[in-house]
Amino acid sequence: MQLRSVLHRRLSGEHGEFVYLANSAAILRLDAATAAVLDAFDAADGLDSAAWLNAQPEPGRAETTLHDLIDLGAIRPLGEAEPPRPKLPPMPFPLATLVLNVTNKCNLSCSYCYEYGEDKVGDGVGSSGGKARMDDQTARQSIDFLLRSSGARDQVSITFFGGETLLNFDAIRAATEYAEQQSAGFGKRVHYSLTTNATLLTDEIVDFLTRHRFGITVSIDGDRDEQDRHRTFKSGKGSFDVVEPRIRHLLATNKERRGRSIGARVTVTAGATPVVDTFRYLTEELGFDEVGFAPVTAALGRSYGLGEQGYERLLREFGELAEHYVAAALRDETHGFANLGDLLRELHQGVQKAHPCGAGLGLLGVSTEGELGLCHRFVESKSHAVGTVQAGVDEQKRSAFLEQAHVDNKTDCTQCFARPLCAGGCYHEAHVRYGDATRANVHYCEWIRGFVDLGLSCYARIQAANPRFLTRFEAQ
Numbered sequence: 001m002q003l004r005s006v007l008h009r010r011l012s013g014e015h016g017e018f019v020y021l022a023n024s025a026a027i028l029r030l031d032a033a034t035a036a037v038l039d040a041f042d043a044a045d046g047l048d049s050a051a052w053l054n055a056q057p058e059p060g061r062a063e064t065t066l067h068d069l070i071d072l073g074a075i076r077p078l079g080e081a082e083p084p085r086p087k088l089p090p091m092p093f094p095l096a097t098l099v100l101n102v103t104n105k106c107n108l109s110c111s112y113c114y115e116y117g118e119d120k121v122g123d124g125v126g127s128s129g130g131k132a133r134m135d136d137q138t139a140r141q142s143i144d145f146l147l148r149s150s151g152a153r154d155q156v157s158i159t160f161f162g163g164e165t166l167l168n169f170d171a172i173r174a175a176t177e178y179a180e181q182q183s184a185g186f187g188k189r190v191h192y193s194l195t196t197n198a199t200l201l202t203d204e205i206v207d208f209l210t211r212h213r214f215g216i217t218v219s220i221d222g223d224r225d226e227q228d229r230h231r232t233f234k235s236g237k238g239s240f241d242v243v244e245p246r247i248r249h250l251l252a253t254n255k256e257r258r259g260r261s262i263g264a265r266v267t268v269t270a271g272a273t274p275v276v277d278t279f280r281y282l283t284e285e286l287g288f289d290e291v292g293f294a295p296v297t298a299a300l301g302r303s304y305g306l307g308e309q310g311y312e313r314l315l316r317e318f319g320e321l322a323e324h325y326v327a328a329a330l331r332d333e334t335h336g337f338a339n340l341g342d343l344l345r346e347l348h349q350g351v352q353k354a355h356p357c358g359a360g361l362g363l364l365g366v367s368t369e370g371e372l373g374l375c376h377r378f379v380e381s382k383s384h385a386v387g388t389v390q391a392g393v394d395e396q397k398r399s400a401f402l403e404q405a406h407v408d409n410k411t412d413c414t415q416c417f418a419r420p421l422c423a424g425g426c427y428h429e430a431h432v433r434y435g436d437a438t439r440a441n442v443h444y445c446e447w448i449r450g451f452v453d454l455g456l457s458c459y460a461r462i463q464a465a466n467p468r469f470l471t472r473f474e475a476q
């Protein structure tokens, strides 16, 4: 019988032999003999198993190893179809997170912003008439919608987003206080989080956010030079001097109150952002608990967008920072490189995505008017609207989108080992790049595959030297 190894990624090095199986998202540690068998069957037209066995010096042992690999799903009959996967989970899918865009205005004018720049997906004033701020009533209706749409989940999350979120602190306070009152009646616990540029953090706001144990993400690009390169006020003045003291106060108060970890989100643009130095500045000098780096979203031809060389440089710098992460992990210490921590979590949990993220599934965005979008980045786009918080989800529209966006419909992704983790990538990126949210983001495949490779090798090194570290990633 012609047999062939399934789509996989092999890793060998100081950590030993590992394989990542794309059809099951399993990571297996192999002994040298098993690794050799897997490699032998990794030919496009497979290998005749009987002929191969006859040629082995110890056919009995070889047969046992081969059957072990078949049992693990790593080797299969050539041409045998994968078992079909359901197009959708049972619908209506219970909501876990609702992202409230409490304002579509911002007091900064960052040159790369998808919300205000040329890459905005909506019409700029709100597709249903255009309110700049969400009113308290819509904020409360959003909470009611989340509580009644979350099925049997006993924990739900509300995330506040903008524009600059704190331009509408009234709606944040109204929604939070209302959620506190209402959630007990539903037997649910509510978690809160917020993204801010930190320019408007006052003592009162810091007190409120830390008292309610908000998970806070601050958009900041690094030290004064990095921050002021793109993150400017409308006058052109950099924002560093305004945000720095406010961030210090937030971090100190949160630490005092033993709040949840506070993260920095850095937007990586062409020709800027030294990753390792920026990480060190934000964690050691400012005191953030973790830092995530996000390549800027940009349509083709934008000067600030990362080209091929930009992605290569970013990957090299991620590799450097990953060394620090692994060294900490081997000492059993946490490290705040959020991108790698998130990837290791997904690898450890064997995540296998049919859709790239929760948008449209467990997560929806709400516009200032109460219109529901796939996520916070789509709330101003009529063509991606899937209902309103008042009337509920348009289940037909939601399902139609999700069926079309399923990774099995992305032919570019069928032979990609990173498919279980990437599933074609962010819908918003795809919409900006190709005008179609359901397309695969093939412009950054090399970057994604390179980063997954980096994650796999870090995982293997930690697994080989300090497996106990990885238990922190076990699903609760």
Ligand code: SF4
Residues within 6 Å of the ligand: 410, 412, 413, 414, 416, 417, 418, 419, 422, 423, 424, 425, 440, 441, 442, 444, 445, 446, 448, 449
């Ligand atoms: S978009 Fe590219 S990297 Fe992502 S799964 Fe598809 S082929 Fe792989």
Ligand code: SF4
Residues within 6 Å of the ligand: 356, 357, 358, 359, 374, 375, 376, 377, 425, 426, 427, 428, 429
């Ligand atoms: S579509 Fe993109 S921006 Fe929206 S939740 Fe998914 S990954 Fe995030």
